[in-house]
Amino acid sequence: MSDGEPALEIEHLSTLRGRVQVLWDVSLRVERGETVAIVGPNGAGKTTLVGSITGLIPPKAGRVRIGGADVTGLSPERLATRGVALVPERRGIFAPLTVRENLQMGAYARRAPRAVLAADLEGVFELFPALRRYRDTIAGSLSGGEQQMVAIGRALMAKPDLLLLDEPSLGLAPKVRAENFGALARLAERGVTIVLVEQNLRLAARICSRAYLMQRGRIVGTETADELARSARSVYLAARP
Numbered sequence: 001m002s003d004g005e006p007a008l009e010i011e012h013l014s015t016l017r018g019r020v021q022v023l024w025d026v027s028l029r030v031e032r033g034e035t036v037a038i039v040g041p042n043g044a045g046k047t048t049l050v051g052s053i054t055g056l057i058p059p060k061a062g063r064v065r066i067g068g069a070d071v072t073g074l075s076p077e078r079l080a081t082r083g084v085a086l087v088p089e090r091r092g093i094f095a096p097l098t099v100r101e102n103l104q105m106g107a108y109a110r111r112a113p114r115a116v117l118a119a120d121l122e123g124v125f126e127l128f129p130a131l132r133r134y135r136d137t138i139a140g141s142l143s144g145g146e147q148q149m150v151a152i153g154r155a156l157m158a159k160p161d162l163l164l165l166d167e168p169s170l171g172l173a174p175k176v177r178a179e180n181f182g183a184l185a186r187l188a189e190r191g192v193t194i195v196l197v198e199q200n201l202r203l204a205a206r207i208c209s210r211a212y213l214m215q216r217g218r219i220v221g222t223e224t225a226d227e228l229a230r231s232a233r234s235v236y237l238a239a240r241p
């Protein structure tokens, strides 16, 4: 990644799913060290946008730049070597492997010395103490929240320049959700660049400094964390009987 360039820059991205256009002229920019949310209702196109950034759903038009380098349409594997780590919706861990093996898989492309990898593993265990306890447990047998810790930990083992998370609050009980967002907040404080795709505005506002709002495949506005927290309150009040 070159100095001074934004961590992520998307310009005029349009993407089809089958024959249906799902993303329309999406542009956004995330500076290094920022934590930025992409929020919007079901079907707004958030997952498609993540897929277009990570090469799973190559765009029809537009550009994706990571640290100034054009990575449009690169495969997820190639993108991983450019410093982008994805925590996918529904987590995508290796269920038959142990927690430790899952975490080690995250570092496979790094060719770092053993001592460095051991220190990084220790860093993940410090962030998620539950994983230290379960390091030799089969990951598939853990709770949803713990599996998400594994997925985030695995992404961190890649030492990413950009951490992308797709709906990390999905389907989790409030307590473990709060724990996991606490860990993300600590990562944000340490200067990890985070792009968080989220439907839960209140949670997004807790860790992000600003947000892009998506609706029907377009970016329709931006909000600061305070504005986002206020919108979360008004959505909540509007939903009350």
Ligand SMILES: Nc1ncnc2c1ncn2[C@@H]1O[C@H](COP(=O)(O)OP(=O)(O)OP(=O)(O)O)[C@@H](O)[C@H]1O
Pocket (backbone or CB within 6 Å): 017, 018, 020, 022, 040, 041, 042, 043, 044, 045, 046, 047, 048, 049, 199
């Ligand atoms: N394989 C597909 N073929 C055609 N249309 C699709 C396909 N997958 C998704 N879509 C449509 O694309 C639109 C955006 O979906 P996407 O999953 O990106 O939204 P989202 O904001 O991530 O929503 P969610 O929170 O439900 O995941 C939706 O209207 C959806 O119906």
